[in-house]
Amino acid sequence: MLNPHLVEIVARNFGLEPAQITPATNADTVPQWDSVSHLKLILDIEESFAVRFSSAELGELTSVGRIQIALHQRAER
Amino acid sequence: MTLAASQFHSSGRIRVALLANCTVQLFPDLLEQELRTAGFDADIRVAGFDQVRQQLLDPGSELFANRPDAVLLYLDGEDLFRDCLVNPFALDDDAKHNLVTARSAELRQLVTGAGPHLPETAFLLNTIALPPLTALTGLEYNSGYSLHDLSYAYNRALAGLARETRSAIVVDAAAVMAWVGYRQWHDARLWYLARSRWSRAAMRALAGRYAAALAAWFGRTRKCIVLDLDHTLWGGIVGEDGIAGLQLGEEGVGRAFVEFQQELLNLTRKGILLAICSKNNPDDALAVIRSHPSMPLREKHFASIRINWEDKATNLRSIAEELNLGLDSLVFIDDNPAERALVSHALPTVLVPAWPGDPAEYKFALLGLAVQAFPKLRLTEEDRSRTAMYSAQAARRTLEAQTCSLEDYYRSLQMVARIGRADAFTVPRIAQLTQKTNQFNLTARRYTEAELAALAMSSDALVLWLELADRFGLNGIVGVLILRKEAATTWRIDTFLLSCRVIGRTLEQAFLAHAYALLRGLGARRLVAEYRPTARNAVAASLYANLGFSSVPQPVPAADATCWEIDLTRQTAPAPEWIEIVPVQ
Numbered sequence: 001m002l003n004p005h006l007v008e009i010v011a012r013n014f015g016l017e018p019a020q021i022t023p024a025t026n027a028d029t030v031p032q033w034d035s036v037s038h039l040k041l042i043l044d045i046e047e048s049f050a051v052r053f054s055s056a057e058l059g060e061l062t063s064v065g066r067i068q069i070a071l072h073q074r075a076e077r
Numbered sequence: 078m079t080l081a082a083s084q085f086h087s088s089g090r091i092r093v094a095l096l097a098n099c100t101v102q103l104f105p106d107l108l109e110q111e112l113r114t115a116g117f118d119a120d121i122r123v124a125g126f127d128q129v130r131q132q133l134l135d136p137g138s139e140l141f142a143n144r145p146d147a148v149l150l151y152l153d154g155e156d157l158f159r160d161c162l163v164n165p166f167a168l169d170d171d172a173k174h175n176l177v178t179a180r181s182a183e184l185r186q187l188v189t190g191a192g193p194h195l196p197e198t199a200f201l202l203n204t205i206a207l208p209p210l211t212a213l214t215g216l217e218y219n220s221g222y223s224l225h226d227l228s229y230a231y232n233r234a235l236a237g238l239a240r241e242t243r244s245a246i247v248v249d250a251a252a253v254m255a256w257v258g259y260r261q262w263h264d265a266r267l268w269y270l271a272r273s274r275w276s277r278a279a280m281r282a283l284a285g286r287y288a289a290a291l292a293a294w295f296g297r298t299r300k301c302i303v304l305d306l307d308h309t310l311w312g313g314i315v316g317e318d319g320i321a322g323l324q325l326g327e328e329g330v331g332r333a334f335v336e337f338q339q340e341l342l343n344l345t346r347k348g349i350l351l352a353i354c355s356k357n358n359p360d361d362a363l364a365v366i367r368s369h370p371s372m373p374l375r376e377k378h379f380a381s382i383r384i385n386w387e388d389k390a391t392n393l394r395s396i397a398e399e400l401n402l403g404l405d406s407l408v409f410i411d412d413n414p415a416e417r418a419l420v421s422h423a424l425p426t427v428l429v430p431a432w433p434g435d436p437a438e439y440k441f442a443l444l445g446l447a448v449q450a451f452p453k454l455r456l457t458e459e460d461r462s463r464t465a466m467y468s469a470q471a472a473r474r475t476l477e478a479q480t481c482s483l484e485d486y487y488r489s490l491q492m493v494a495r496i497g498r499a500d501a502f503t504v505p506r507i508a509q510l511t512q513k514t515n516q517f518n519l520t521a522r523r524y525t526e527a528e529l530a531a532l533a534m535s536s537d538a539l540v541l542w543l544e545l546a547d548r549f550g551l552n553g554i555v556g557v558l559i560l561r562k563e564a565a566t567t568w569r570i571d572t573f574l575l576s577c578r579v580i581g582r583t584l585e586q587a588f589l590a591h592a593y594a595l596l597r598g599l600g601a602r603r604l605v606a607e608y609r610p611t612a613r614n615a616v617a618a619s620l621y622a623n624l625g626f627s628s629v630p631q632p633v634p635a636a637d638a639t640c641w642e643i644d645l646t647r648q649t650a651p652a653p654e655w656i657e658i659v660p661v662q
């Protein structure tokens with residue numbers, strides 16, 4: 001089950017319908033998901049969830065599923 | 078300067094070009110948001126990475142083709158002086174001096190070179206700051222090694238450029254960085270992954286400052302700050318605690334109210350008006366203002382005072398009316414959230430900022446608010462003396478009430494009108510008047526300083542100002558008349574405006590009579606004019622009819638403007654005898 005706030009942020013950033021978004025939604029399947037919009041997305045998520053990802057994570061978090069897992073790991077700490 | 082361009086500005090639509098020596102692709106969204114808050118609908122174009130020289134030096138570049146209203150040219154200090162940061166021990170004083178001179182000369186060349194291609198465009202430059210933690214930390218100031226010298230000398234050169242070049246504006250990015258704090262300003266991840274020098278917090282703060290600079294450039298600023306008294310200007314409630322029981326003075330939090338008032342006083346020195354709107358017994362509250370030993374603000378600092386038990390929305394309306402201001406010129410400060418909610422609901426165009434509960438926060442809340450609501454790039458003589466002028470205005474109203482006939486009143490004012498042509502000294506004030514005057518403004522055309530400077534040089538235009546003095550003092554430049562030659566013997570009134578402070582004193586007759594004489598000297602036989610109605614200029618609707626112009630059909634029937642003309646070969650109305658006109662060469 002995807003976090004609805006995460007879904008909302010991804011949908012807003014890429015102009016998608018929330019229903020279209022799955023854990024598999026990623027930079028390869030969404031043409032608008034380029035390097036600049038990726039950083040905007042990550043910065044939006046960091047602001048909304050009050051978290052900060054490492055520079056390594058910034059490069060790796062290129063699918064909704066991976067972002068959700070990273071957020072879970074933060075929440076469990 | 079075309080008419081289309083001036084309408085473009087007053088509608089709030091602007092074109093912005095963003096150029097930088099680092100990645101700024103993450104910035105336009107935030108900039109657009111901040112510009113929208115400031116009342117602009119901005120079309121922002123970003124030039125490719127490090128395209129500064131290509132775009133500004135090539136007259137055929139995309140930048141010039143788009144004719145932007147503003148060019149934001151961001152040069153980051155860490156990029157400008159990268160080599161020095163890599164090895165701060167390598168350069169001696171001479172080499173550093175030469176480097177700074179070269180960098181600032183290059184910037185000057187870019188701006189002054191692009192200027193003639195974009196005569197109406199504002200160029201927003203930025204001060205720089207280098208990281209506050211470097212290999213020289215400790216050595217800086219104590220040894221001969223320094224990085225600080227670089228940013229200091231570069232910023233000094235920027236200030237020189239801004240003073241010489243009207244269209245160059247410096248945005249103090251270094252101050253924003255200091256306010257945000259370098260560790261919040263700089264996001265190392267974004268630097269390494271995207272070559273962005275800014276964190277998101279930095280972008281937000283900087284976008285706000287750019288928006289303020291553009292609001293100042295286009296004259297979109299508010300004019301008056303309306304203040305509550307109890308818990309706002311002083312601590313406590315005068316009606317309950319008494320004058321001696323208030324928190325105001327050197328002790329504890331009383332100092333916070335004193336410093337808050339000192340900053341309000343500084344606003345009056347920048348030409349911002351203060352007013353009071355308080356629910357109180359007038360005698361109690363006025364006693365504090367007149368006689369409390371620790372009040373920096375006194376009655377003379379307030380352009381309008383409403384101390385009564387009426388609701389605040391009604392009082393704000395009446396303050397706006399007294400000062401001849403629109404409600405959208407007011408900012409309302411009250412510690413009470415219920416009063417703020419009532420005012421922002423009843424008067425949505427009044428700016429009602431959220432206000433801190435703790436008086437310790439008041440001073441910086443005010444300073445931050447002033448940057449957004451009252452942005453200023455340059456001060457005019459009128460700005461410096463505006464509050465005194467409004468106090469004199471109150472004295473004039475008293476005289477008007479005491480004088481029996483209107484003509485006696487005009488005579489008793491002993492008005493002297495100096496009229497001259499725009500020059501470098503008067504252009505800033507004339508631009509300010511075209512941008513801010515809403516009531517007695519026949520065409521409501523808005524001009525920037527650059528546009529007016531160009532117009533004043535044209536042989537087919539007369540840009541005239543009128544400065545008024547009377548027995549109560551100098552009013553400063555209060556009238557503008559822009560005349561354009563349309564055909565060999567036909568001239569047109571492009572702009573005719575009077576500051577709201579001097580409406581109803583027959584100055585318009587005197588100003589026009591003088592203009593008729595000047596135009597006859599230039600061989601004009603016919604003067605045409607138009608009145609373009611706006612939401613606020615009904616006061617001037619019948620001006621031309623009253624001054625002997627005849628109505629003519631509109632050339633373009635679409636607009637709701639009315640068109641007028643007067644035959645200059647016939648006798649025209651003379652200046653009223655109670656105004657002495659002094660032409661200034």
